[in-house]
Amino acid sequence: MSTLTVPNQVPSMSEDCEQLRKAFAGWGTNEGLIISILAHRNAAQRKLIRQTYVETYGEDLLKALDKELSNDFERVVLLWTLDPAERDAFLANEATKRWTSSNQVLMEIACTRSSNQLLQARQAYHARYKKSLEEDAAHHTTRDFRKLLLPLVTSYRYEGDEVNMTLAKSEAKILHEKISKKAYNDEDLIRILATRSKAQINATLNHYKNEFGNDINKDLKTDPKDEYLALLRATVKCLIRPERYFEKVLRLAINRQGTDEGALTRVVTTRAEIDMKVIKEEYQKRNSVPLDRAIVKDTTGDYEKILLALIGNGDA
Known part of the structure; x- marks a missing residue:
């Protein structure tokens, strides 16, 4: 489900590093060359490029990129070049620094990564x-x-x-009771969402809908302005339908007065190697416009080119 296009014959790491070094040399940076290399290498290859770069030139590739690039293009290249766990740690740290109650990045990382990926992100955060x-x-x-x-x-x-169906039934009942009483911060409600496997939560929420007639998120929409309820609904979505959650983040980032480049960059760099194909399908279904066309309409230059390369469009 990755949208990343990696060439069949990947050049050697030292060759890639030499080309990157060339892209930084002389007057002006060759952004096209940077895109043609980094946007077409997977996480393991990018990690090796970074190691080879520092061994060859005695400089961290991220520092070199930071010196040469700017603005949204710089952010997307730096986030993309980071190891996935380091990237998650960086995004999580940023989220804690400028916390607003509607900021969902921490929840997004916690609920859409595998258990091991989340653990690695926490270890990268320590480091x-x-x-x-x-x-x-x-x-x-x-x-x-x-x-x-x-x-x-x-x-x-x-x-x-x-999946334990008996447990699914009893926990669907608990969820329904708590939500009926508007006890949205109840310990049992939070415990179920925070500890059960995704398969188990899925079974519980399917039973919830069958038994009580409503999708749980519909019952959690009693107060659309309540930011905690919005976070709770997003948590449910991330756990069982991440592609719907990410489609909404992209839709809100693109279809607004002025693009939210931060959100657009975050979703593209964190999902390109995971489920971007499904997110693109969801986007097209929901907006009747392909994601690449929406990106072209809303972005320009090298930033637009690298986003298109990462979502698997364009010949960048």
Whole structure:
């Protein structure tokens, strides 16, 4: 489901590094050359390029890119070049720094990564920031937000497909009772969402709909202005239908007065190697416009070119 196009014959790492070095040399940077290399290498290859670059030239490739590039293009290249776990740590740290209650990045990372990916992101966070993701998340959030986010970022869910139907029925009932009483911050409600495997939550929420007639997110929409409820709905979506969640983030980022480049860059760089194909299908279905066309309409220059390359369009 990756949209990344990697050539059949990938040049050697030293060749890639030489070309990148060339892109930085002389007057002006050759952005096209940077895109033609980095946007067509997978995570393992990009990691090797970084290692080879520092061994060959004694400089971190990220530092070299930082010196040469600017604005949205720089951000997308830097995020893309980072190891996925480092990237998650960086995005999570950024989210804790400028926390607003509607900022869903922490929840997004906690709920759309596998248990191991989340663990690796937390380890990368230790290494980079000399503290833990959970202490920053706790420090920068309050009340119900903290109550929900902390168990989410510290979760290590079972990843198998096994489902306990008896449990699904009893927990669907618990969820329904709590939601009926508007006890949205109830410990059991949070425990179920934060600890159960995705397969188990899926079974529970299917039973919820069959038994009580409504999709759980419909019942959580009682107050559309409530930011905690919005976070709760997004949590449910991320756990069972991540492509719908990401489609909405993209739609809101693109179809507004002025593009939200931060959100657009984040979704493209974090999902290009995972499920961008499904997100693109969801986007087209929902907006009757292909994602690449929406990006072309809303962005320009090298930023537009690298986004198109990463989502698998364009000949960049």
